Amino acid sequence: MDFSKLNGLIPAIVQDEISSEVLMVGFMNEDAWRITRDTGYVTFFSRTRNTLWTKGETSGNRLKVRDVLIDCDEDTALFKVRREGDGNVCHLNRVSCFCTLIESAQAEERR
Amino acid sequence: MDFSKLNGLIPAIVQDEISSEVLMVGFMNEDAWRITRDTGYVTFFSRTRNTLWTKGETSGNRLKVRDVLIDCDEDTALFKVRREGDGNVCHLNRVSCFCTLIESAQAEERR
Numbered sequence: 001m002d003f004s005k006l007n008g009l010i011p012a013i014v015q016d017e018i019s020s021e022v023l024m025v026g027f028m029n030e031d032a033w034r035i036t037r038d039t040g041y042v043t044f045f046s047r048t049r050n051t052l053w054t055k056g057e058t059s060g061n062r063l064k065v066r067d068v069l070i071d072c073d074e075d076t077a078l079f080k081v082r083r084e085g086d087g088n089v090c091h092l093n094r095v096s097c098f099c100t101l102i103e104s105a106q107a108e109e110r111r
Numbered sequence: 112m113d114f115s116k117l118n119g120l121i122p123a124i125v126q127d128e129i130s131s132e133v134l135m136v137g138f139m140n141e142d143a144w145r146i147t148r149d150t151g152y153v154t155f156f157s158r159t160r161n162t163l164w165t166k167g168e169t170s171g172n173r174l175k176v177r178d179v180l181i182d183c184d185e186d187t188a189l190f191k192v193r194r195e196g197d198g199n200v201c202h203l204n205r206v207s208c209f210c211t212l213i214e215s216a217q218a219e220e221r222r
Contacts, residue, residue: 005158011122011136017217020131025122025187037214042134047116068214076136078209090183098189103148103179106128 002075003030010075014042014055014089017066017080023089024097026055028077039066042079061085113186114141121186125153125200128177128191130149134200135208137166139188151176153190172196 001010009027014100026044028036032052035043042063043054056062067080083089090097101107112121120138127134137155139147143163146154153174154165167173178191194200201208212218 006117013124013133013136015133021190022124022126022133024182025124065214066216067212067218069209070211070213071135071208072203072205072210073208074211076208078133092183094174094183097182097184098180099183100181100185101178102181103176105177107178 001030001033001070002073005075007097008097009045009047010077012036012044013078014063015080016095017082021096022098023063023081023083033077034081036065037068042081047053055056055089056085059085061088063089076103086098112141112144112181112188113184116186120156121188123147123153123155123175124187126188126191127191127206128193132207133209134174134192134194134206135166144188147176147190148179153192155180165197166200170196172199174200 008029012026012028014023022108029045032043032045043052047051062084063081064084065079066082069078119140123137123139125134140156143154143156152165154163157164173195174192175195176190178195181188199206
């Protein structure tokens with residue numbers, strides 16, 4: 001993986017393996033990437049706390065890696081996961097962090 | 112949107128509105144974000160070329176914005192799009208940039 005474009009980080013997209021819902025986006029440095037691959041659980045590098053964190057390490061809502069895909073530039077990774085614990089990925093107790101819909105052509109068409 | 116965490120950029124995830132396939136990930140600065148919202152076509156900021164680029168501006172394979180979602184931290188955007196042109200998003204003439212599967216639990220289970 002190419003960690004050079006973003007000061008040692010790559011974006012990591014997390015997608016539900018069943019519903020294909022995008023659950024969250026985090027960043028991984030080389031250690032987080034290696035730990036994720038070795039343990040089978042998604043681990044990020046927190047930019048604000050400047051530390052590694054395995055998603056769900058306290059809540060139990062871990063993200064079990066199922067498929068790993070990388071993009072054509074090898075600077076972004078896509079993880080298809082199984083949600084563990086209560087299945088909520090967002091700290092606001094929602095399945096996905098992407099819970100604010102600010103524009104919707106589909107909703108407008110249904111009107 | 113919070114552009115402060117990544118030197119003026121946010122990651123922008125592009126997902127097919129029908130198949131839910133993740134097609135690509137790019138970055139937007141405030142101009143790219145505004146142009147995308149105003150025109151209805153996904154526009155990125157290229158970190159390598161240091162310029163704005165509307166996806167598909169030469170190939171015709173533009174990405175028509177359908178739904179826009181933002182995450183709980185307001186530092187990442189998810190665009191659900193309709194693929195125009197020949198429908199290939201990746202410069203390698205594939206639908207998605209995420210075409211390299213490097214690990215698959217699902218494939219292993221099917222064996």
